[in-house]
Amino acid sequence: MSAALPLRDVQLPPAPSWWPPAPGYLMIGAVLLLALLILALLWWRRRRRQQRWLQAFDRELAGATDAAAEVAAIAGLLRRAARQARPGSEALHDHAWWQRVDPQATLPAAQRDLLAEGAYRPQVDAADVAVLRRWARGRYLAMLQEWRR
DSSP states (O other): OGGGSOOOOOOOOOOOOSSSOOHHHHHHHHHHHHHHHHHHHHHHHHHHHHHHHHHHHHHHHHTOOSHHHHHHHHHHHHHHHHHHHSTTGGGOOHHHHHHHHOTTOOSOHHHHHHHHHGGGOSOOOHHHHHHHHHHHHHHHHHHHHHHHO
């Protein structure tokens, strides 16, 4: 009797497709996308803030009439950044001031002298001021970033 029955092999259903994914995967993807968007927004805001600070630094130096005036402007900008990062820093003198402005002592002694006395010198070398400007621009930004933490 069983020999007369037309039996066929068992047919398996097709494998589930990869699309649409399960809801759990969609939620994980949405959370990851949201986290990436938040990180991108924070990076963008930080970048814009840094650009504004550097533009303010450059604007202040653009108003200097000569190299001595530029050195005086750099010193003033560093004092403002130090005051903003740590109130009371503007009243520091000598070694304590240098510890605040250049804690790792990355500025050579000649440049330190230029920053300290350059505004009062009758002649200041423009090449020395350019080196000082590059260093001060980075240090100005670092001090203001320290303030934002």
